[in-house]
Amino acid sequence: MDSFFMIGPLGTLHVFGIKLVGLNADNGGKLLITFIFICLALILAQALRALTRWTLRSHKNVKVEFWTRQGINLILALLLVLGVCSIWFDDPTRLTTAVGLVTAGLAFALQRVVTALAGYIVILRGKTFSVGDRIVMGGVRGDVVALGFIQTSIMEMGQPPSVQTDQPGMWVRSRQFTGRIVTVPNSKIFDEPVYNYTREFDYIWEEMSLPVSYTADRKRAEEILLEAAARHQAPIDELKQEDIKELQRRYYVVNLEDFQPRVFYRMTDNWLELSVRFITDTHGVRGVKDKMAREMLDAMEASGIGVASATFELVGMPPLRLEVDGSGVKSRSQTMASARQDYS
Structure with missing residues (x-):
């Protein structure tokens, strides 16, 4: 075991005699504590979800289960952020610097992700929609089946004939499910209106x-x-x-x-x-x-009432005469000439 894992004179870690760059006894211990902390947080979240399912087993309520899961996810995310920051940044000055750098990097490289996360917060805070609601979001019509930090999953439904030209094209000509699950970024709420069929009134x-x-x-x-x-x-x-x-x-x-x-x-x-x-x-x-x-x-x-349809009435039709001799129908020029003569 000593030959596999060793600590050098300056606190550096060696594996099979190879020095691990950037890893020493101090941050190695923090890495181990972080791993244990994340595992414990995930176990706690699973236990809370199981407790929720057991509590609500007698009376199923989709919306209660949905908001309970959202609350557990938010608590887990906050706990992980605070815990990891507490383990790695014991100096407030270093923490402030790191947060500033991370924020600047996210704002530049992950603009869409940050916007989608902001959309998630607005959806929860503004009660824009909930799981089970029938909505139109990002051009997609259907029922909300899942809401995540970045995107919303919608069970797609067809479109009435009056909006069949909308994209994407539909083969179901009414508001019935197509069988497709569509994921829409939460950032769409900042770009387009969200139509909710069931928010206040069913x-x-x-x-x-x-x-x-x-x-x-x-x-x-x-x-x-x-x-x-x-x-x-x-x-x-x-x-x-x-x-x-x-x-x-x-x-x-x-x-x-x-x-x-x-x-x-x-x-x-x-x-x-x-x-x-x-x-x-x-x-x-x-x-x-x-x-x-x-x-x-x-x-x-x-x-005795019929459904009306478009009708046409022909007026001013001139009389036509078709003459046939012993050899058959007259030539076209002769027939047209006779028609013109009769008309005149």
């Missing part, structure tokens, strides 16, 4: 449009849309009144009349467009609209 307002001809029974068509919306929208009496009042108090944007389905008219050159507006759960919108569409089509068919 419901969204949806619309369905139906074109009918001007000669159709539009009153009956409106009734059909309202009946379908009333059957499938979120039950008004199940909405949490305290959440509604809090939303009104904080944002001054919600009118209680908006929770009732309503039909709006829009006149076009070809048809009358009826749009029914209703409130529904954030998740499962495609299934709700599918059921409504099936019921509306059946009711319209029973009422």
Whole structure:
């Protein structure tokens, strides 16, 4: 053992007679203590995570588990930074100098990483979103499945036809999962707006449009849309009144009349467009609209109301005459001449 590991006269360390540059008995001991300290901190973090899972085993709450993990990670990171600094920098002057150099190096070489870390802090402090929230961030739509110091993981969902041209392209034509997990840097919150579907309210307002001809029974068509919306929208009496009042108090944007389905008219050159507006759960919108569409089509068919489509009316068509002799159809010039003569 002595031949393998030796301490020289000046405190330098030797392994098999080879001097280790920059490593002596002092910093070697600090390195060993640092390794032990990091191992103990990781063990403590694992024990806290296990204790959290055991405590919450009877009542699963995704958001509580998420914020508990975030708290443990933050405590672990702070503990590691303070512990390592205490071991290696017993002189405050040296610590200040080292921190200044490290900060300058990070600001120059790791600008994006520092910005992403700042975005993480803003997300937590500003309650921009949490795990399980449905958001649009960095052009990605979906549910948040993980939030790290540098990036956010999102379970991607498709896009409605109105935004199918957005990048990246989508093959799912509605708000349903595509199966892809997309990682977005936290720094994106400084560059683009973040749309949160579920932060303060678990419901969204949806619309369905139906074109009918001007000669159709539009009153009956409106009734059909309202009946379908009333059957499938979120039950008004199940909405949490305290959440509604809090939303009104904080944002001054919600009118209680908006929770009732309503039909709006829009006149076009070809048809009358009826749009029914209703409130529904954030998740499962495609299934709700599918059921409504099936019921509306059946009711319209029973009422003799057809879905309007673009039509064309030809006016001013001149009369044409086709003459055939014994040998067949006349030549093209003769036929066109006859047409011109008839037209004149």
